Amino acid sequence: MSPSRPPRSFTAQRTEIAASGAAAATAATLEQRPGADVLKGRAFKAALLLGLALALGGLVWLIVDALIEGGGRLSLGLIFDEGSANPEKAGLWSALLGSIYLIVGVIALVVPLGVGAAIYLEEYANKERWWNRLIELNIQNLAGVPSIVYGILGLAFIVRGPLDLGFILFAGSMTLALLVLPTVIIAAREAIRAVPSSIREGSLALGATRWQTVRRQILPASIPGIVTGVILAVSRAIGETAPLLLVGATVFVTFEPSFFDDKGYTALPVQIFQWVQRPQDEFRVLAAAGIIVLLGLLLAMNSFAIWLRNRYEQRW
Amino acid sequence: MPSRLEAPSARYGEKAISGLLALCAILSVAITTAIVISLLSPTIDFFQDVSITDFLFGTDFTPLFNPPSFGVVPIVVGTLSVTFWGLLTAIPIGLGAAIYLSEYASRRVRRIVKPTLEVLAGVPTVAFGFFALATITPVLQDIWPGFLGDGPRIFNVLAAGLAMGIMIVPIIASISEDAMSAVPHGLREGAYALGATKMRVALRVVVPAALSGIVASFVLAASRAIGETMIVLIAAGNTPNLTLNPTESIQAMTAFIGTTATGDVATGTVEYNTIFAVGSLLFVMTLVMNMISIRLVRKYREVYE
Amino acid sequence: MTDELRRREQDPGHDGVVDPVAREGVPIHIEGRATDASKTQARRAQEVVFDVRGVTVSYAGVPAVRDIAFDVRAREITALIGPSGCGKSTMIRCLNRMNDLIPGATVEGEILYNGENLYGPRVDPVQVRKLIGMVFQKPNPFPKSIYDNIAFGPRVIGMKGDMDGVVERALKRAALWEEVKDRLKENAYRLSGGQQQRLCIARCLAVEPDVILMDEPCSALDPIATARIEDLMLELKDRYSIVIVTHNMQQAARVSDMTAVLMPEVRDGDQTIGHIVEYADTGKIFTNPDNKRTEEYVTGRVG
Numbered sequence: 001m002s003p004s005r006p007p008r009s010f011t012a013q014r015t016e017i018a019a020s021g022a023a024a025a026t027a028a029t030l031e032q033r034p035g036a037d038v039l040k041g042r043a044f045k046a047a048l049l050l051g052l053a054l055a056l057g058g059l060v061w062l063i064v065d066a067l068i069e070g071g072g073r074l075s076l077g078l079i080f081d082e083g084s085a086n087p088e089k090a091g092l093w094s095a096l097l098g099s100i101y102l103i104v105g106v107i108a109l110v111v112p113l114g115v116g117a118a119i120y121l122e123e124y125a126n127k128e129r130w131w132n133r134l135i136e137l138n139i140q141n142l143a144g145v146p147s148i149v150y151g152i153l154g155l156a157f158i159v160r161g162p163l164d165l166g167f168i169l170f171a172g173s174m175t176l177a178l179l180v181l182p183t184v185i186i187a188a189r190e191a192i193r194a195v196p197s198s199i200r201e202g203s204l205a206l207g208a209t210r211w212q213t214v215r216r217q218i219l220p221a222s223i224p225g226i227v228t229g230v231i232l233a234v235s236r237a238i239g240e241t242a243p244l245l246l247v248g249a250t251v252f253v254t255f256e257p258s259f260f261d262d263k264g265y266t267a268l269p270v271q272i273f274q275w276v277q278r279p280q281d282e283f284r285v286l287a288a289a290g291i292i293v294l295l296g297l298l299l300a301m302n303s304f305a306i307w308l309r310n311r312y313e314q315r316w
Numbered sequence: 317m318p319s320r321l322e323a324p325s326a327r328y329g330e331k332a333i334s335g336l337l338a339l340c341a342i343l344s345v346a347i348t349t350a351i352v353i354s355l356l357s358p359t360i361d362f363f364q365d366v367s368i369t370d371f372l373f374g375t376d377f378t379p380l381f382n383p384p385s386f387g388v389v390p391i392v393v394g395t396l397s398v399t400f401w402g403l404l405t406a407i408p409i410g411l412g413a414a415i416y417l418s419e420y421a422s423r424r425v426r427r428i429v430k431p432t433l434e435v436l437a438g439v440p441t442v443a444f445g446f447f448a449l450a451t452i453t454p455v456l457q458d459i460w461p462g463f464l465g466d467g468p469r470i471f472n473v474l475a476a477g478l479a480m481g482i483m484i485v486p487i488i489a490s491i492s493e494d495a496m497s498a499v500p501h502g503l504r505e506g507a508y509a510l511g512a513t514k515m516r517v518a519l520r521v522v523v524p525a526a527l528s529g530i531v532a533s534f535v536l537a538a539s540r541a542i543g544e545t546m547i548v549l550i551a552a553g554n555t556p557n558l559t560l561n562p563t564e565s566i567q568a569m570t571a572f573i574g575t576t577a578t579g580d581v582a583t584g585t586v587e588y589n590t591i592f593a594v595g596s597l598l599f600v601m602t603l604v605m606n607m608i609s610i611r612l613v614r615k616y617r618e619v620y621e
Numbered sequence: 622m623t624d625e626l627r628r629r630e631q632d633p634g635h636d637g638v639v640d641p642v643a644r645e646g647v648p649i650h651i652e653g654r655a656t657d658a659s660k661t662q663a664r665r666a667q668e669v670v671f672d673v674r675g676v677t678v679s680y681a682g683v684p685a686v687r688d689i690a691f692d693v694r695a696r697e698i699t700a701l702i703g704p705s706g707c708g709k710s711t712m713i714r715c716l717n718r719m720n721d722l723i724p725g726a727t728v729e730g731e732i733l734y735n736g737e738n739l740y741g742p743r744v745d746p747v748q749v750r751k752l753i754g755m756v757f758q759k760p761n762p763f764p765k766s767i768y769d770n771i772a773f774g775p776r777v778i779g780m781k782g783d784m785d786g787v788v789e790r791a792l793k794r795a796a797l798w799e800e801v802k803d804r805l806k807e808n809a810y811r812l813s814g815g816q817q818q819r820l821c822i823a824r825c826l827a828v829e830p831d832v833i834l835m836d837e838p839c840s841a842l843d844p845i846a847t848a849r850i851e852d853l854m855l856e857l858k859d860r861y862s863i864v865i866v867t868h869n870m871q872q873a874a875r876v877s878d879m880t881a882v883l884m885p886e887v888r889d890g891d892q893t894i895g896h897i898v899e900y901a902d903t904g905k906i907f908t909n910p911d912n913k914r915t916e917e918y919v920t921g922r923v924g
Contacts, residue, residue, distance in 0.1 A: 010619045018503050021521030025512035037513055044515040051412020058482035059436040062447045116340030124334050126724050139344050144606035146543025148570050152595045156354035198761035206774040207751030211333045239440025242545035246577045269442045276446050291443045323745035
């Protein structure tokens with residue numbers, strides 16, 4: 001390959017793809033055997049459909065399996081009983097409360113920081129400058145970091161290290177908040193970007209300052225999208241187990257949690273994890289039931305987010 | 317007389333707000349820095365005690381034994397094994413689903429199936445782990461043909477890999493489908509006009525045109541699988557074991573971190589620092605893969621949008 | 622010329638606007654018009670609102686318009702005309718510093734507003750925009766009620782007092798009050814295109830500017846709505862100075878007092894740079910232009 005040739009333009013690439021496609025089509029037409037072609041076509045389509053069926057089917061099998069295993073164990077007692085070593089009496093109450101408290105902490109942290117960062121990046125930052133592009137790249141990368149690495153971050157920085165908060169529930173909130181912050185920023189940016197620039201121009205042309213424009217025009221118009229993004233991020237946080245294990249969510253808690261006590265706390269997925277690890281059949285059933293509860297919670301949150309978006313979405 | 321064009325006041329409020337907002341954005345950079353530091357410092361300490369070659373190429377991973385051994389190859393191979401089986405499952409299924417949705421499905425089917433796939437992708441990984449242990453493993457054990465040797469143990473790579481595969485199918489399906497939809501219709505229509513069948517158009521025109529996006533989806537799915545903890549922690553086992561046999565149990569990198577960090581290891585010791593060394597390795601692996609994937613996605617977006 | 626045209630247009634026999642430069646190649650001839658010289662003398666007595674001198678606007682170093690010079694006088698309508706893409710919008714957006722919003726846009730030269738340098742170091746663009754308002758090509762009402770659309774401007778600039786009165790006055794001056802007075806709480810998007818544009822004009826008037834800039838205000842509207850807005854412009858002329866950009870030269874001929882003609886020069890391949898080929902009394906531009914390119918443009922031979 002000669003190094004002095006200029007890089008291929010995109011038009012050239014597209015032309016090349018189109019040309020090779022045309023060549024393939026012509027070759028095929030010339031060697032056409034209609035009967036075989038139709039059969040091949042049908043077999044191909046069937047294979048694809050099988051793929052789709054398996055994609056959906058695998059997940060459906062998981063859910064149905066959990067329902068079968070744990071359905072019998074579902075009861076109000078399951079929700080409201082505290083954890084216990086005795087599988088007959090064990091319930092999810094401490095875990096549920098723990099999850100709720102954790103989520104409240106996450107929302108309190110992630111909404112101002114995430115929306116603030118999104119507003120800055122969309123409305124204030126000069127997109128040409130290199131440091132702003134670095135921030136963008138950074139956020140995209142953070143969204144792909146494994147969740148357990150966030151656990152390590154929490155352990156080294158928040159629970160011990162500089163912040164040294166100990167194994168308290170709020171440290172868990174902070175860790176989860178860091179985990180979902182990139183998602184919230186990305187979702188909020190999309191919502192803000194969806195507001196057409198003609199609205200911004202109209203507002204600024206009247207003599208409004210940038211913040212007035214953001215506060216009175218852009219934010220109100222993008223709130224449905226932002227709220228949807230926050231709910232989806234939060235629903236991811238609810239299902240996370242690994243980072244919580246590292247920052248102190250212990251597995252055997254029989255009392256109600258609090259944000260700043262270091263008596264210990266647990267969360268719904270962590271409790272399920274503990275039950276999964278027990279060999280006895282009763283605990284397996286409990287784990288399945290816990291999974292049903294968790295999935296039900298997630299389904300409710302996602303449906304709410306989708307409903308919200310459909311109801312309040314602004315069509316420009 | 318003061319000019320009417322000057323600001324009536326210094327607008328400190330505006331400046332304060334823009335500063336505050338910039339702070340929020342900078343926080344994201346601060347997080348990355350914090351991750352790197354929190355991993356880097358104990359990792360450096362670790363490599364005072366253990367040589368890099370021993371770490372990266374040693375095949376004995378027993379950091380908590382006496383005498384300890386820190387060769388990380390068993391747990392890396394463990395992670396990659398599970399990832400391999402996961403991709404082997406997910407790529408044909410995901411790509412098949414994507415091609416169907418992009419080239420064959422009616423708009424109504426797409427509108428229903430695509431969001432469903434994405435919602436199903438939100439299933440928590442602890443559920444996948446449970447599924448692998450409680451359902452997949454017994455099924456595998458039941459149907460395992462005798463000529464392949466012993467069936468899978470209670471904890472085994474294959475079950476975890478299959479569950480992992482189901483989990484990452486939506487990633488491959490969704491991103492590949494996006495990439496294929498971005499291919500302009502003109503390219504398809506040209507081929508149809510020449511008499512090509514749907515299958516040929518899909519395989520010879522659309523897939524090559526969307527290739528960078530499709531490969532990006534594979535890379536992203538692999539990265540996700542490598543970084544995933546609960547499935548391997550629950551179903552693949554917790555003892556390092558250097559093997560390619562999927563019926564055996566292994567320990568993945570993430571499982572090692574999860575177990576050791578919640579165990580009774582004294583802080584500051586080399587055993588404790590192993591957590592951070594393995595964590596750094598994990599971080600670097602997924603970072604590289606994510607950056608490759610972002611590049612590839614950008615590439616197909618530029619060409620077609 | 623404009624007075625004469627208006628008298629002709631109000632002939633009830635016509636359902637719309639009479640087009641004076643209707644046929645290609647035929648310049649209009651109006652009788653009884655004041656001569657150029659006396660009009661120019663009368664004009665010199667009027668105050669200059671904008672004095673644009675030698676302005677060159679570049680985006681990321683590439684010039685879009687160069688050496689622009691013209692005046693805008695108080696309570697007159699000044700039109701910028703020219704073919705698409707020659708930089709008329711770029712130029713008008715300098716007058717209220719909207720080009721500041723585009724990163725990489727630079728303005729060289731001088732623009733004086735009532736004698737003050739619009740781009741002076743202590744000038745605050747937010748203040749500038751309160752005094753110099755703008756109406757855009759595509760009507761852009763806010764996703765709020767009609768009332769809140771109008772009230773937004775006064776609220777953010779801190780006007781106190783009777784907001785209802787302000788809203789009513791603005792809507793009346795924009796000739797929209799009668800049509801919406803019973804539905805002020807309705808969403809502004811339910812109005813027709815022409816009504817939305819008048820709403821945008823009312824919104825602009827509510828902050829009591831000195832100048833109204835209009836960037837092709839009628840190009841997204843049907844002819845009837847266009848006619849109403851042109852009538853509105855002629856009414857607003859009593860209180861406000863108006864600068865209008867239009868690619869519809871008949872419109873410029875109908876409403877404006879002074880016209881500046883921008884034409885593109887071709888540089889390096891596809892790059893064009895706009896500059897003013899002629900700036901004069903509208904009547905002169907359309908009947909007896911000095912510059913050959915102007916003549917070709919207004920008679921439709923080029924365009």
